[in-house]
Amino acid sequence: MENSYLPSVLKQFEYYKSLGDKTIAQLTFVDLQKEFAADSNSVSIIVKHIVGNMLSRWTNFLTEDGEKVWRKRDEEFIDTFKTKEELLLAWNNGWECLFSAITPLKEEDLEQIIYIRNQGHSVTEAINRQMMHYAYHVGQIVFLGKLIKGTKWQSLSIPKGKSLNYNKEKFNKDKGRRHFTEDL
Numbered sequence: 001m002e003n004s005y006l007p008s009v010l011k012q013f014e015y016y017k018s019l020g021d022k023t024i025a026q027l028t029f030v031d032l033q034k035e036f037a038a039d040s041n042s043v044s045i046i047v048k049h050i051v052g053n054m055l056s057r058w059t060n061f062l063t064e065d066g067e068k069v070w071r072k073r074d075e076e077f078i079d080t081f082k083t084k085e086e087l088l089l090a091w092n093n094g095w096e097c098l099f100s101a102i103t104p105l106k107e108e109d110l111e112q113i114i115y116i117r118n119q120g121h122s123v124t125e126a127i128n129r130q131m132m133h134y135a136y137h138v139g140q141i142v143f144l145g146k147l148i149k150g151t152k153w154q155s156l157s158i159p160k161g162k163s164l165n166y167n168k169e170k171f172n173k174d175k176g177r178r179h180f181t182e183d184l
Contacts, residue, residue: 003107005107005110005124006102006105006106006107006110007179008179009102009127009131010099010102010103011179011181012131012181013095013098013099013102013131013134014181015181016131016134016135016138017095017138019138019141019142019156020047020091020138020141020142021091022154022156023043023141023142023144023145023156024043024047024084024087024088024091024141024145026145026149026152026153026154027043027145027148027149028084029081029083029084029087031043031145031148031149032044032047032081032084032087033079033081034144034148036144036147041077041140042079042144043141043144043145044079044081044087045076045077045078045079046137046140046141046144047081047087047090047091047141048076048077048078048079048080048081048087048090049073049076049077049137050091050094050134050137050138051076051090051091051093051094052071052072052073052075052076052094053076053094053130053133053134054094054095054097054098054130054134055068055071055093055094055097056068056071057098057116057126057130058097058098058100058101058102058130059097059101061101061114061126062109062112062114062123065115065116065117065118066114066115066116066117066126067116067117098130102127105123109123110122110123110124111123111124114126116129142156170183
């Protein structure tokens with residue numbers, strides 16, 4: 001794991017951010033606020049929740065509990081964004097907080113114990129926990145984007161009917177170790 005986990009984690013987080021970025025770019029502000037059912041979450045609300053979580057979890061995460069006393073989680077599920085630009089600013093601030101916390105880490109930091117709601121986690125466990133949480137919500141954002149855009153959706157992965165071409169391109173390259181996001 002030495003010298004591979006942290007670079008891989010950063011690339012994975014960058015990948016999930018890019019999926020969110022590319023989805024949000026395809027949507028209008030009205031689209032971002034669309035809720036499909038009572039008590040469902042819009043893209044805007046999911047973004048607000050992810051940002052609240054990121055700011056709480058990654059601010060001083062090595063020395064403070066990841067559930068900050070200043071976090072108001074219930075308010076994250078009330079859409080208060082006034083513009084798409086405001087939403088994007090919050091989105092980018094959340095990711096910047098995450099990247100600023102993880103980028104300087106060293107392999108020897110990974111076994112340090114940190115706390116989330118007084119529950120101890122190694123740094124590795126905390127990173128994995130949050131990565132899966134963000135992947136879950138980014139998947140929701142992408143799914144909602146696809147529903148909203150319908151046939152106008154610009155695929156973020158291998159488009160339907162294009163797998164053979166995609167695989168052919170991949171197998172035409174030399175074998176080598178690389179992160180899957182390097183070819184995106």
